[in-house]
Amino acid sequence: MTDLAEAPAPVWPIPSSLSPSRVSSFTSCPMQFRFSSVQRLPEPPGVATTKGSVVHRALELLFVLPAGERTPAALARCLDDALEEYSTDPDYVALRLDETAAQKFRADCDKLIERYFDMEDPTAIRDIGLEVRMAANVGTLELRGIIDRLELDDDGELVVTDYKTGRAPSGNFEQKSLAGVHFYSFLCEAVLGRRPAKIRLMYLSSGETIETVPSAQSVRFIDTRTSAVWKAVERACTTGDFRPNQSRLCDWCGFQQWCPAFGGDPDRAETEAVAAYEALLADPVAVG
Numbered sequence: 001m002t003d004l005a006e007a008p009a010p011v012w013p014i015p016s017s018l019s020p021s022r023v024s025s026f027t028s029c030p031m032q033f034r035f036s037s038v039q040r041l042p043e044p045p046g047v048a049t050t051k052g053s054v055v056h057r058a059l060e061l062l063f064v065l066p067a068g069e070r071t072p073a074a075l076a077r078c079l080d081d082a083l084e085e086y087s088t089d090p091d092y093v094a095l096r097l098d099e100t101a102a103q104k105f106r107a108d109c110d111k112l113i114e115r116y117f118d119m120e121d122p123t124a125i126r127d128i129g130l131e132v133r134m135a136a137n138v139g140t141l142e143l144r145g146i147i148d149r150l151e152l153d154d155d156g157e158l159v160v161t162d163y164k165t166g167r168a169p170s171g172n173f174e175q176k177s178l179a180g181v182h183f184y185s186f187l188c189e190a191v192l193g194r195r196p197a198k199i200r201l202m203y204l205s206s207g208e209t210i211e212t213v214p215s216a217q218s219v220r221f222i223d224t225r226t227s228a229v230w231k232a233v234e235r236a237c238t239t240g241d242f243r244p245n246q247s248r249l250c251d252w253c254g255f256q257q258w259c260p261a262f263g264g265d266p267d268r269a270e271t272e273a274v275a276a277y278e279a280l281l282a283d284p285v286a287v288g
Contacts, residue, residue, distance in 0.1 A: 011240030012038045015233065017135070017142035020183040023229050030236055031244035031266065035255040038237065041269055042277035043254035045091040051105060052165035053091065055112050055204065056148065057082040059163060060130050062122060063149065070122035075113050083109070094280040112165055112204040119207055126152040136190035138223055141230050147184050157197035160184045168203040168210070185214035186222040195219060 015022070015037055026033040035041050061078035062070050083106065086092040097105060116122075129150035136143050149161040162181050181199040189195045201210040236242050244261035256262050258269035 010238045012237040014237045017144050018226055019145050026229055028249055029245040030242040032253055034242035041273040045094050050091050054082050054086050055109055055165050056163055063127050063130050067123045072117055079109055079113055115204050115207050134187040134191050136187055145184055145187055158194055160196045160199040162201050164201055164203045168206050168208040182218050183222055186219050189219055
């Protein structure tokens, strides 16, 4: 009897779970996925990303309050609290904002929360969960995500709401932007046994809301799509073949200097990315 040859060990460790952001990362650029999700290298924080985190936190604090107390003045106080929390957070500290930049950061946050009240009345929202963490298995793969807000509509049906602080997509890219919340619809059905009646993206920068009604077909598509992405991730980890995919997203990628598409050496990222991030935290500019 001939012994079967053992399968080769993966070049890179295979992640045990996928989230909407990881699926998007791999499909956009496998090389960026390797840096961020496989090697888990620290990435220099961006002003826009950190600003989004602060505003999300302020809205979360608003919805902790009783419905009748969710006023513009209350949200302004919640923003103060969120900024205080983030004042020592590494992602904020590493921005190295001077006094002028810190004031602009706050002013931009103010604009986003002011526009929020033009989009909906928070006193009428029947929220049942904030920053809800969910996970479900598809075979050996764990799918997980965090829902910004889960609520009930007037008929008692579930609604998934996701806050966005970036620009709203054009009509051609609306469905792609909804992929993440369709993912959450899949998780709701898997974990709670109920498919949401509606999923919403609220773009605070423009005051636009994009809504869609999930269907059995859209839920099945998430299962099919994530399974296909997972197989591609496994293959890339096994072979070590994470190919860069150049696009406009490269302009915002914190790993560009190590990307082979830009003449970089990805093998140097392991030590250099960590050293660069630690240097940012070691000598921050004092914020006034």
